[in-house]
Amino acid sequence: MKKTWLTGLSASVLLVLSACSDESAQSNDSQVKTPEAQTTDQAPENNTPIVVYTSRKEHLVKPFFEQFTAETGIDIQYITDSEAALISRLKAEGERTPADVLITVDAGNLWLATQEDVLQPIESPVLEASIPESLQDPENHWFGLTVRARTIVYSTERVKPEELTTYEALGDEQWNGRLCLRTSKKVYNQSLVAMLIARYGEEKTQQIVESWVSNLATDSFSNDTKVMNAITAGVCDVGIVNTYYFGRLQNETPDIPLALFWPDQSEEGYGVHVNVSGAGITKHSDNQQNALKLIEWLASEEAQQMFAGLNMEYPANKNVEPTEEVAAWGKFKADSTNLSKAGELQPAAVKLMDRAGYR
Amino acid sequence: MTDNTDQQTSQNASTKRWRFGVLKKVDGFLLWAILLICLLPLLPLLFSWFNLEPELWQHLWNTQIPQLLSNTFWLVLLVGGGSFLIGVSLAWLIVMHDFPGRSILQWGLMLPLAIPPYILAFTLLGFTDYEGPLQHLLEAVGLGVAWLPDTRNVFGVALIFTLSLYPYVYLLMRSALQRKGRTSYESARTLGYSRAKAFWRLVIPLTRPAWIAGLGLVLMETLADFGAVAIFNFDTFTTAIYKSWYGFFSAGTAAQLACILLLFVALSVLVEKWGRGQSRYEQTGIALKEYRQPLTGWWGWLVQIFAWTVFALGFVLPVIQLMVWAIKTYERHTDGTLELLSHTMILAVVAALITLVVAGIMVWAKRNRESASRNLAIEFSQLGYALPGTVLAVGIMMALNWIDGGIASLFGIKGQWLASGLFALILAYIIRFLRIGYGPVASSMSQIKPSVVEAAASLGADQKERLWRVYIPLLRPGVFTALLLMFVEVMKELPATLMLRPFGWDTLAVRIYELTSEGEWEVAALPAVLLVAVGILPVIYLIKKSES
Numbered sequence: 064m065k066k067t068w069l070t071g072l073s074a075s076v077l078l079v080l081s082a083c084s085d086e087s088a089q090s091n092d093s094q095v096k097t098p099e100a101q102t103t104d105q106a107p108e109n110n111t112p113i114v115v116y117t118s119r120k121e122h123l124v125k126p127f128f129e130q131f132t133a134e135t136g137i138d139i140q141y142i143t144d145s146e147a148a149l150i151s152r153l154k155a156e157g158e159r160t161p162a163d164v165l166i167t168v169d170a171g172n173l174w175l176a177t178q179e180d181v182l183q184p185i186e187s188p189v190l191e192a193s194i195p196e197s198l199q200d201p202e203n204h205w206f207g208l209t210v211r212a213r214t215i216v217y218s219t220e221r222v223k224p225e226e227l228t229t230y231e232a233l234g235d236e237q238w239n240g241r242l243c244l245r246t247s248k249k250v251y252n253q254s255l256v257a258m259l260i261a262r263y264g265e266e267k268t269q270q271i272v273e274s275w276v277s278n279l280a281t282d283s284f285s286n287d288t289k290v291m292n293a294i295t296a297g298v299c300d301v302g303i304v305n306t307y308y309f310g311r312l313q314n315e316t317p318d319i320p321l322a323l324f325w326p327d328q329s330e331e332g333y334g335v336h337v338n339v340s341g342a343g344i345t346k347h348s349d350n351q352q353n354a355l356k357l358i359e360w361l362a363s364e365e366a367q368q369m370f371a372g373l374n375m376e377y378p379a380n381k382n383v384e385p386t387e388e389v390a391a392w393g394k395f396k397a398d399s400t401n402l403s404k405a406g407e408l409q410p411a412a413v414k415l416m417d418r419a420g421y422r
Numbered sequence: 423m424t425d426n427t428d429q430q431t432s433q434n435a436s437t438k439r440w441r442f443g444v445l446k447k448v449d450g451f452l453l454w455a456i457l458l459i460c461l462l463p464l465l466p467l468l469f470s471w472f473n474l475e476p477e478l479w480q481h482l483w484n485t486q487i488p489q490l491l492s493n494t495f496w497l498v499l500l501v502g503g504g505s506f507l508i509g510v511s512l513a514w515l516i517v518m519h520d521f522p523g524r525s526i527l528q529w530g531l532m533l534p535l536a537i538p539p540y541i542l543a544f545t546l547l548g549f550t551d552y553e554g555p556l557q558h559l560l561e562a563v564g565l566g567v568a569w570l571p572d573t574r575n576v577f578g579v580a581l582i583f584t585l586s587l588y589p590y591v592y593l594l595m596r597s598a599l600q601r602k603g604r605t606s607y608e609s610a611r612t613l614g615y616s617r618a619k620a621f622w623r624l625v626i627p628l629t630r631p632a633w634i635a636g637l638g639l640v641l642m643e644t645l646a647d648f649g650a651v652a653i654f655n656f657d658t659f660t661t662a663i664y665k666s667w668y669g670f671f672s673a674g675t676a677a678q679l680a681c682i683l684l685l686f687v688a689l690s691v692l693v694e695k696w697g698r699g700q701s702r703y704e705q706t707g708i709a710l711k712e713y714r715q716p717l718t719g720w721w722g723w724l725v726q727i728f729a730w731t732v733f734a735l736g737f738v739l740p741v742i743q744l745m746v747w748a749i750k751t752y753e754r755h756t757d758g759t760l761e762l763l764s765h766t767m768i769l770a771v772v773a774a775l776i777t778l779v780v781a782g783i784m785v786w787a788k789r790n791r792e793s794a795s796r797n798l799a800i801e802f803s804q805l806g807y808a809l810p811g812t813v814l815a816v817g818i819m820m821a822l823n824w825i826d827g828g829i830a831s832l833f834g835i836k837g838q839w840l841a842s843g844l845f846a847l848i849l850a851y852i853i854r855f856l857r858i859g860y861g862p863v864a865s866s867m868s869q870i871k872p873s874v875v876e877a878a879a880s881l882g883a884d885q886k887e888r889l890w891r892v893y894i895p896l897l898r899p900g901v902f903t904a905l906l907l908m909f910v911e912v913m914k915e916l917p918a919t920l921m922l923r924p925f926g927w928d929t930l931a932v933r934i935y936e937l938t939s940e941g942e943w944e945v946a947a948l949p950a951v952l953l954v955a956v957g958i959l960p961v962i963y964l965i966k967k968s969e970s
Contacts, residue, residue: 114925120936120937120939120940121928121933121936122936122937123940140925140926141925142923142925143920143928143932143936144920144921145668145920145939146668147667147668147671147673148812148815148816148920148921151673151816151819152819152921155816155819155820155823155841156823156838156841157823157827159823159826159827159830159838159841161838161842175671178671246655248652248655248661248664248665248668248669250668250669253669281572282572282574282575282655283655284655285652285653285654285655286941287941288941289551289552289941292551292552292553292554293552293553295552295553296552296553296557296567298552308941311941409669409671410669410670410671410672413665413669413670414481414485414670417481417485417486418485422655422657
């Protein structure tokens, strides 16, 4: 009796399961396919859907994929997850992977993907022409799509911009008890410190990070927005954040008493630390043609304008201007060191921050 | 004991003996199969030891591990102590006392179970943080904020875990007290024991299996958590696992650290088993008619204030805060939220049902024949609960990919069978939540004393009748509790879902993760409210069920 009961239960469960997967397949189709898709088909011989693994979150990629499908008739299936998880997944799946394209944020992760041998070199005159040299892998495993600057934010009530100069100067005596930082566990800070190592070497960078730590007003925060809230609340006066977080806050509260400062702008300065979100084609992609088509489209002027508007980032394409809001923060000189350094030096940077007691 | 009587009775009822005979032969096999499957994700972790990075270990040991161990130690101590105190005292209050509002609190105190720690963490932190509503309010009424303590430390984190996990202790204690605590306490009182003595010397030891099981769940979840501690930027042992993986790109070291965490948990489980020994407390006599003592005096008021404070902090306040945010940001959710909701619920129902079947087989095998090896197999099958979700997911993913790779090379065809699709995800849920499902069913089974089955047999009930009229009715409460708890847990689960879900199978938890990882806490409130709302229903049902 018990046995039949169990069999019945598992049978019904299987039924539900299979019903569900059918349903999801259908809903997936309807999600990305649009009526125009069939009419504006450019490459009728190849409509194989593209599978994307992305660590950019759904609300930041979905509009692009829908637009791409509308223009080309090529469907896109995607899954979002954290970078390390996606790279591990690609590695574990090996040549059986369904994925064609990997999209992640931060050059450190793109470097890791290259290192773990899950990406293949891309040959594309289109991408070479539109994406600056420093925003792409030297061996073309990945190309940057959007640029974000990690820069200094300060309280307009308690700080004059003339007091600010460089990242390292935030360790000066005058900022004692006035600095707020995000946790060193975030890859953005790891990349920043990695780039400082590339500039100044480990020894000096460790001194810089130690001086930051001794200037901290309070324990480090879990995200950039909280750093800015702490500055607004008067807990501290300066911090380091990604530009788009500032943009979002400014959108919500236009009269917020905060402003961005571009450090390292002097003649011999290295410039503001910038980072990218970027994309590459997976090593074992079955659909390289369409994968390349997608990445080239994402780098196109049309998509780049969308990127700039959606998340207030800087377009990676040289020919596209940032949005008005973003342009209002002013022009700056960006660090032109190749970003793959950020990944190469990331483990060293994390160790260094551990030693310096930066949590 | 159990085994003998069952065998005797099955021999007496000669009809259908063959069927039970066959089943009894396979139960051991099934048990070992379950153990094997549950240990599958641990294989890649074990293999990681072939790839040691001594230099990285040196670094971790010098700069991280002492601090992490001390943090983890204090966190476990505070959360364990806090959950014991709150869970046990509130269960005692509800079972033994009467006071205005009791009927609300008796289920209200279970509701925090519907809020995952990571949601409670970002909600309470958002409420108390700089530029948060609390600080704005305090400034507005002229109290200032300078005196507010910083919550981003071990006490704040411990408070989050305690508030969102104490319901496990409360739930298990409440039913234990209803079953045996009350009777023994009252007998002890009539024999002249003082209240305190009767409580500490009799009730607490008698209900030990209940609160130990509850504390086990609370602490394992605390050790495995990464979400809530990340929001507070508080470093525990799990942090080192993630740091090795994300920061140092060393998946091997991460796996080795996970092994150590797991070893530690397994050892504590064994020590607890060994400490409990063979002693077993069986309820004797009949439960007394329910009588609840009215709460009086200043002490009574204090206790009531305490209970309401727990309810307010663990549920009312976070839900109000979430709803305020949800109303503020609801137009940012254009579409798909309902689809997320239905995915979440389908996954939760399916996973809970399958896990229940697995737990049922284990309980049945234990009932058939109790032996040290079987007990060990059962205990080790449930270790997945202590594994950080991402580590479990990676383990499953790697193991299934090995199998897929094996199939591919064997038959020379390229493709994915096990590693993609719902199979992997459901498997992850089973391995992760078997402990939640096994406990209640096993405890129901242990209450069906052999004498009851013997009595049924001597009254001429055959096996079919004994199943339907003895086992099933008596197991039902445990089965319901297991199902509902697993449903809520699967709904809340994030890391394994994130890594193993097939295309198009996003859940509410996934959406919440995506938004919060971009710092969009307020926008995440709407899916969070939905998650909590769906979680509340089974919790309320659970309480109603245990009341009747």
